[in-house]
Amino acid sequence: MMFNGQTIDSGDNSTNIQGKEVTVINNSGLSYSDVKDIAMSVFKSNFYDLGEKVENIIQDRAEKILDDYLEKICSKNPKYIENTQNPDIRYVIYEAQKNYARRGGESTKKLLVETLVNRTVIQGNCIQELVLNEALEIIPKITPKQIVILTLIFINRYVNYRIEYPIEHYSYLNKIIRSDIEIDNNYSIFQHLEYASCLNISVASVDYTMVIESKFPQIKGSEEANKIIKEDRELSLMCNMWNNSQMCNANLTSVGIAIAVANIKVKTGLDYDLGIWIKE
Structure with a gap:
């Protein structure tokens, strides 16, 4: 060298x-x-x-x-x-x-x-x-809070779960990653993440009810998804943070995904294969 x-x-x-x-x-x-x-x-x-x-x-x-x-x-x-x-x-x-x-x-x-x-x-x-x-x-x-934001977007937008996967486990995963951090509509936090090439902010938004409905095949319709969110404290908190910040407008870049995957391993020990999302 x-x-x-x-x-x-x-x-x-x-x-x-x-x-x-x-x-x-x-x-x-x-x-x-x-x-x-x-x-x-x-x-x-x-x-x-x-x-x-x-x-x-x-x-x-x-x-x-x-x-x-x-x-x-x-x-x-x-x-x-x-x-x-x-x-x-x-x-x-x-x-x-x-x-x-x-x-x-x-x-x-x-x-x-x-x-x-x-x-x-x-x-x-x-x-x-x-x-x-x-x-x-x-x-x-980027800050630890911004890393949490990337990871929460990843597990809520980019990871799907099999029908036998308990929703309670998914809720607990959110809680571990969030670590009691509150996320509000602080534009500068998301602006810097976009500047750092971790995500893109779109005009279109995805409501958290749609996130939950699409993530679990056993959920039938938005009414059932809303009921599940309201009955679970963590999902209810996530719904509020998601819909009232630019998380609902964000799409991760390949770099944002790589950071999120590494952070999940650090926080939970779960070892996701980066190749599922980033391929030649």
Whole structure:
């Protein structure tokens, strides 16, 4: 891997690092410690000199997100460590470290790690690779509340349920994702999400009754859907927030979907296949 057009010549099975330039020639396979040493060296070489106190904070954050990422990769399957030799993956590792080091935030870190793991695992699917790269760039640029909004739009608009799936489970999923956050018609929140290429705001709207009616095949008609909403506290809250904000006008982009899928895994452990919604 090489940056900035300058090279360092090295022999087989060696790794050289100099400032902003990194050349890696390694034929013997990578271990956890190899990847960590290389990634931290790249990070230190490229981040600005901001003073000892700030540098300590930045280094701690960069190392923490890297450790969490590598541990998660190894627990998933140690063979995925080899994928970090891909120059594109090496670059997004650095970008994730940089963005977390700048702003911190536990929820941001978890979402960056989950998305980075997804990006490392996926190989040979160009569109998903590009979408996940963009998601890693966007996550630090939006707020936790905005991430919740994207996820709620996703599970209410883009996920359908089989007839045997209990509506109570769907209601509980909404509650876990919402985390007691209230959503109102704050135009700037949705405007920024649109600017960040996470969603598009349409003139047309979808009433929450229609959402519930179309989501569950066992519900027959809007009257039954309304009754179910009124009898369930969480669905009633969602109905009010949905119909009185721009959630009812929003369509997610591929990046918005990728962020929502990663957030569901972080919050609930549910592992949705991104390929259902994003295909070549």
